[in-house]
Amino acid sequence: MKLTKKLLSLCLVVFLLAAMAAGCGKDKGKTEPAPVLSDCTITVQTEGGTALENVGVSVYADKEKKELLDFVRTNADGVVSIKGGFAAGSAYVFLTDVPDGYDVKEYYAITEKKMVISLSAAFSSQMAPITLGGVMFDFTVTDQNGTEHTLSKLLEIKKAVVLNLWYTTCMPCKMEFPYLQQAYNEYKDDIALLALSPVDNTDAVAAFAAENGLTFPMAACDPAWANQVENIAYPTTIVVDRFGTVSLIHIGSIDNSKTFKNVFAHFTADDYEQTTFADIKPFEATVDTDTLGTAANPYEHNGSGSFSVDVEPAQTVYYTLYGVDGLKLSVNADALKLVCNEKEYTPSKGNISFTVRATDAAAPVLMNFTNTGSEKATYKVSLTSPQGASDNPITMKDGTITISLEEGNNRGVYYQYKAPNEGTFTLECKNTVNYTVTIKNLDGKETGKLDENNKKVSIDVRKNDKIQIVVLAVAKDGKYPATEAKLNASFRKEEIPVTPPTGSTTDNPTLNTNGKLVNPDAPIEFGGTLNFDAEVKAGEMVLYHVYRVSGTTLRIADATAYVIYEDKTYTPDKNGYIYVPVTSDSPNNPIVLKIGNGGKENKTYAVKFSFPEGSMMNPYDAEAGTIKTHIAAGNEQGVYYQCIAEKDGKLTVTLKSITAGVKCDIRVTVTDSSYIPQQHLLSETEDGKTLTIDVYAGDDIEINIVALPDEDFKYPSADIETVLSFS
Numbered sequence: 001m002k003l004t005k006k007l008l009s010l011c012l013v014v015f016l017l018a019a020m021a022a023g024c025g026k027d028k029g030k031t032e033p034a035p036v037l038s039d040c041t042i043t044v045q046t047e048g049g050t051a052l053e054n055v056g057v058s059v060y061a062d063k064e065k066k067e068l069l070d071f072v073r074t075n076a077d078g079v080v081s082i083k084g085g086f087a088a089g090s091a092y093v094f095l096t097d098v099p100d101g102y103d104v105k106e107y108y109a110i111t112e113k114k115m116v117i118s119l120s121a122a123f124s125s126q127m128a129p130i131t132l133g134g135v136m137f138d139f140t141v142t143d144q145n146g147t148e149h150t151l152s153k154l155l156e157i158k159k160a161v162v163l164n165l166w167y168t169t170c171m172p173c174k175m176e177f178p179y180l181q182q183a184y185n186e187y188k189d190d191i192a193l194l195a196l197s198p199v200d201n202t203d204a205v206a207a208f209a210a211e212n213g214l215t216f217p218m219a220a221c222d223p224a225w226a227n228q229v230e231n232i233a234y235p236t237t238i239v240v241d242r243f244g245t246v247s248l249i250h251i252g253s254i255d256n257s258k259t260f261k262n263v264f265a266h267f268t269a270d271d272y273e274q275t276t277f278a279d280i281k282p283f284e285a286t287v288d289t290d291t292l293g294t295a296a297n298p299y300e301h302n303g304s305g306s307f308s309v310d311v312e313p314a315q316t317v318y319y320t321l322y323g324v325d326g327l328k329l330s331v332n333a334d335a336l337k338l339v340c341n342e343k344e345y346t347p348s349k350g351n352i353s354f355t356v357r358a359t360d361a362a363a364p365v366l367m368n369f370t371n372t373g374s375e376k377a378t379y380k381v382s383l384t385s386p387q388g389a390s391d392n393p394i395t396m397k398d399g400t401i402t403i404s405l406e407e408g409n410n411r412g413v414y415y416q417y418k419a420p421n422e423g424t425f426t427l428e429c430k431n432t433v434n435y436t437v438t439i440k441n442l443d444g445k446e447t448g449k450l451d452e453n454n455k456k457v458s459i460d461v462r463k464n465d466k467i468q469i470v471v472l473a474v475a476k477d478g479k480y481p482a483t484e485a486k487l488n489a490s491f492r493k494e495e496i497p498v499t500p501p502t503g504s505t506t507d508n509p510t511l512n513t514n515g516k517l518v519n520p521d522a523p524i525e526f527g528g529t530l531n532f533d534a535e536v537k538a539g540e541m542v543l544y545h546v547y548r549v550s551g552t553t554l555r556i557a558d559a560t561a562y563v564i565y566e567d568k569t570y571t572p573d574k575n576g577y578i579y580v581p582v583t584s585d586s587p588n589n590p591i592v593l594k595i596g597n598g599g600k601e602n603k604t605y606a607v608k609f610s611f612p613e614g615s616m617m618n619p620y621d622a623e624a625g626t627i628k629t630h631i632a633a634g635n636e637q638g639v640y641y642q643c644i645a646e647k648d649g650k651l652t653v654t655l656k657s658i659t660a661g662v663k664c665d666i667r668v669t670v671t672d673s674s675y676i677p678q679q680h681l682l683s684e685t686e687d688g689k690t691l692t693i694d695v696y697a698g699d700d701i702e703i704n705i706v707a708l709p710d711e712d713f714k715y716p717s718a719d720i721e722t723v724l725s726f727s
Contacts, residue, residue, distance in 0.1 A: 034087040040113050042093060044078045046102070047120040048243035048274030050133065051078030056096035063092055063107060073097075088112065100128065101135025101244075121244030123152045130228045132249050133276045136161075136240045141196060143217035144206040154192040155244060160267035161192045163238040165225065167199035168208045169442055172253035173235040177214055178302045178322030181362045183260035184216045190268040196221040203438055203449060207470050211390045211411045213325060213361020239267055241274060250280040256300050257322070258285030293317040298366065303327060305672075309379045311371035318368045325358035325365075326389075330382045335373030340365060356383075388413040396469060400430060400488045405473045407482040412472035419461035422610065422618075423493040427469065429455040430486040435473050437487065442466040446531075460531050460608070461491075463618050464642060496555070496610060511598040513562045513569050515541040525590070531608045536561075536597035545590035546582075551637075552609040554580040560599030565592070582609075614639040622703060624724050626656065631707045633717040638665075638706030645670075645695040649727050653682065653703065654690045656721040662707055664720060669702040670695055684708065695726075 044052045055074045059082055061067040069091060072080045093108040095117070103122035108115075123138035130136065140150040154161050164180065166173035177195075184193050195218040197205055202220045209218045229236055232251065239248035247267070254260060262283040266272070277283075291297040298318035301307050311317050330353045331338070338345045338352055345352045358365050371377045385392040393416035403413055419425060427439055429450050437450035439457065443465040448457035461467065473483035516539065523543040526532055536542050541564070554563065559576040562569060570580045582591045597603050611617035619640035629639050645651065653666060666682040670693060682691040695701065707718040 034089055036085045037088050037091075037110065037113050038083070038085040040082040040110060040115065042080050042082060042110070043114075043116045044074050044080075044095065044098075045116065045118055046243060046245060046274065047118050048241065048245060049118075050245065050274045050276070051076065052099065052102075052119070053078060055098055057082075058094045058096065059110070060092050060094065060107075061086065061090065065094065082110075086110075093117070099134060100124075101137075123244060127222070127224060127228065129230070130238060130246055130249070131230075132246055132278060134246050135244050136238075136246050139221075141194065141217075141219035141221055142202070143194075143219045144202075144209040145217075147217065149192070149194055149217055149219070151240065152244075155240070155242060158192040159190045159242050159272070160247075160264075161194065161240040162264070163240065164193070164195040165198065165229070165232065165236040165238070166195055166234055167197045168204050170234045174212070175302050176235060176253040176255065177212060178362070178364075179254060179257040179300070180260055181214055181216060182257040182322060182364060183264055185362070186261060187264040187268060188216070191264050193217065194219065196225060198223045198225040201447065204440060204447070207412065207438060207472070208390075210472075211414075211470075212323065215362055237263075237280070239263065241267055242272070243274060245274065245276075247274065248277040248280075250277075252280075254280060255302075256285050258300075259283055293319075295366075295368070303383055306380060306382045309369045309381060310376065311369055311379065312376050313371050313374050316368050316370040318366065321356070321365045321367055321383075323362070324356045324383060325361045325363070327356050327383045327385055329354055329356050330384070331379050333377070333379050335371060335377060336379060337370040337372050338367065339370075340367045388415075390414050390470075393468065396489055398489055398491055400486060403471050403485040403487065405435070405471065405480070405483040405485070408480055409473065410475070410480050412470045415469040415471070417467040417469065417489060419463055419465040419467065420491060421463045421493045422496070423461060423491055424458050425461050425467055426456065426458040426490045426492070428457075428488045428490075430488050431484070434481075435471055435483050435485045437485070438470045438472075440468045442468050444531075460606075462611070511560070511562060511571055512539065513564075513571065513596060513598055515539050515596040515598065517541045517543060517594065519543050523592075531606060534595045534605045534607050535602075536595055536605065537602045538597050538600050541594045541596040544593045544595060546593060547590050549582060549591055549609045550584040551615065552582060552611050554578070554582055554593070555608045555610060556595075556605050558603065558605055560597060560601075560603060561605050562596045562598050564594040564596065571598075616640050616704070619702065622701075622724055624726055627722045627724055629705050629718075629720045629722070631705070631715075631718045631720065634715050636706070636709075636715045638704050641703040641705075643701050643703075643724075645697055645699040645701060645726070647697045647726075649695060650692055651695045651701060652690060652692045652723075652725045652727065654723040654725075655682070656723050658720045659716070659718045662716050662718045664708060664718065665704075665706045666691065666722065667704040667706070668693060669704070671700040671702075672696060672698075 042057055044055045046052065053074055053076050057072055057074060057080045058068065059070045061069055069084055069086065070082050074080050088111050089109055091110045093110060095104050098104050101121055101124065102119040104119060108117055121135045125138045128137050136151060138152045140148055142148050151161060193216045195216060197220050200220055205218050205220050226232060235253055237250045238246060241247040259280060262285065266283065288297055293299055295318050298320045300320050303321050303323035309317055330351065332351050333347050334350050336347060336352065340356060345354060356365055369379055388394050393414040396415040396417045405413060417425060427437065427450060433452045433455060439448045439459060441459060441461060446459040448459050450457055471485050473480045518540050519542060523545045526544060526546045534542060556578040557576055559572045561578055562571045563578055563580050565580050565582060570578050572578050584591055595605060614620050619642040622641035622643040627641065631639055653668060655666065658664060663684045668680045668691060669677050671677045680691060680693050682689055705720055707716055709715050
């Protein structure tokens, strides 16, 4: 009996378990209906969280886009509201009008009431305008050490990429580099920095980096980069954030390291939130004037030129100097204690002078000045480069010179040649070549290089063009051996035959001047003030737009060429020369030229422009004494003179006489060895006014005399006498 009860109980349990199992299996097969979504919001943004405005959002009931449910554009917050009910997962979003550079899927299923679509950057290798908030195009450059850098790859390992656009003779660029270097040293683990020059070649960039002790990557880039930033000036700083977005564009230089550090800190922060900045203002270093000059908040100076230090009695003023390694410091003082690198200097015969050394060329140097006198003092501190440095080149003259490079010199020796006239400058190696020589026209784009394969090179120059010559030993196993270079410099003046009367042509019946114009809708643009080569096939013409050559005479020395300008055809004279006087009503308007080849072979014509004497590009030579100037009516540019200061002292310019009823401006521009021009103006000058300026030996002096327009805004003719004196 007990056994029967136990069996019945066991069967009942089994039955109940089976029933429960059957019930569970039946529930598991049911599908809950998808929730109905109504009044949905869809946000379209970048991966970094920046809202994308005016994006087209189309909602369809199917992936084939047959049944449109709604269409709306995103607002300023990147948001759209979708009305109407539909089951989750049964409607699809298709995006249109998305800014270039983002990876967009074919469609996005709507599965929740509040939906966020984040778009990541899809880098394109095609160059495009660099715009704030846009995706930066991908690119690859090779730096001064031969290392390749690709933007997309850098962003895989860095939190941001900073681009600095510059060129080698840009003084504002050079002046901000020490500050940029200092900030880079602190943040280089998290940030990539590329200094890109659209103007210079690879050799020029490498030489500049070595001369200035800069260690961050510097590279030549495609000249077309200069056209990608609207209203570009140099330097320009661009930040590409970790999401590939152009997040800051600042045009202009930055004069302290703290501002750069603020920029780097923002874009490398762990809690970075994507925002765009149209300039540097949000990051500008706050100057605490109460503590400026103390050890905790020293003044900053980039090491070029001179600066003044004001110090109260028994007080100390602190400075951080950048880029001063190897510079000679000099300060005239009787009551001063100067401490540099923990070494103390005091005056000897009223002067302190020593060579500043840093741990490396880019390292800053902390220096302090203590006034040991009883009155407030202003100390004028001069920092000069040794002879042969880039900003203190040795003057080169015609003839053979021997240059000795000491062991370990990885910056080379710099020389400078000033063209005495228009013509050709030639440099030739005269001994075994275990060195390189690069030459560059600092007033133009002509460059050349001498090495073991090319022992002679020539470049075209104009009067007063400055030619930079850099001699550098060839490194062996990373070391620079002591080297001797023998070079011969020579100049050949170009003899320019007399220009024919304005507008005249020379008939040449054997020349075919009816060539086919091959580029009527795509003229070749040329910046002017330089010579250029025109490649023209036989029987064809090429259209050119040339800027900033107004008032010059175009010259081509080839009997097969002809030029059409203002509907007149100019052909070669009996000596094979073409002369075309050209002019423009505005420097912003080009000279329109058609250059033709009337011969039977393809040609490359050397097109040159001669500037009249007294113009900015071809000034008169000036000497101490009275200078008589005649300014023709309508000459709004005036007449230019130039000279060089032979010693330290004062330059005095005095207006002695001027045509009755006429006033003039006299502008004096003094350019020192660092190529920083300083302008001085004697405005609306009448008889007897005087301008006195401090000058130093070797300074280039330019004097521009302009007759001011009358009440009808017409430029009168004038005869002006000025007196130039040095003391």
